[in-house]
Amino acid sequence: MSNKIRGTVKWFNAEKGFGFISPADGSKDVFVHFSAIQGTDFRSLDEGQQVEFTVENGAKGPAAANVFRTSHFDVTRANPHGAKCIFCKSVVVQVNMARIAIQSQLRAL
Numbered sequence: 001m002s003n004k005i006r007g008t009v010k011w012f013n014a015e016k017g018f019g020f021i022s023p024a025d026g027s028k029d030v031f032v033h034f035s036a037i038q039g040t041d042f043r044s045l046d047e048g049q050q051v052e053f054t055v056e057n058g059a060k061g062p063a064a065a066n067v068f069r070t071s072h073f074d075v076t077r078a079n080p081h082g083a084k085c086i087f088c089k090s091v092v093v094q095v096n097m098a099r100i101a102i103q104s105q106l107r108a109l
Helices: 097-108
Strands: 005-013 018-023 030-033 050-058 061-069
Touching: 005 030, 030 050
Parallel strands: 030 061
Antiparallel strands: 005 018, 005 050, 018 030, 050 061
């Protein structure tokens, strides 16, 4: 299947790197692995977050692929201690790179 589907993250365990997405069309929940999440930041999803994805046949049934966030959550607001790396358990601080680039350009003026 290559059609893009919209859905809502039902739950996602960042420590284990997987969870499930509820498709907006009401069809069966779809498994999602952190490796399917697109983007340059921490590959995790938040419960209730809106996503767009395609479905592929996974080892145990349908699995989400090419997952893009269509709504963003502020990890530091949701968890004041920040998110934890799924590999080393250290605290991860997300940085808005676009904001930093603009601030750098303004300082150069």
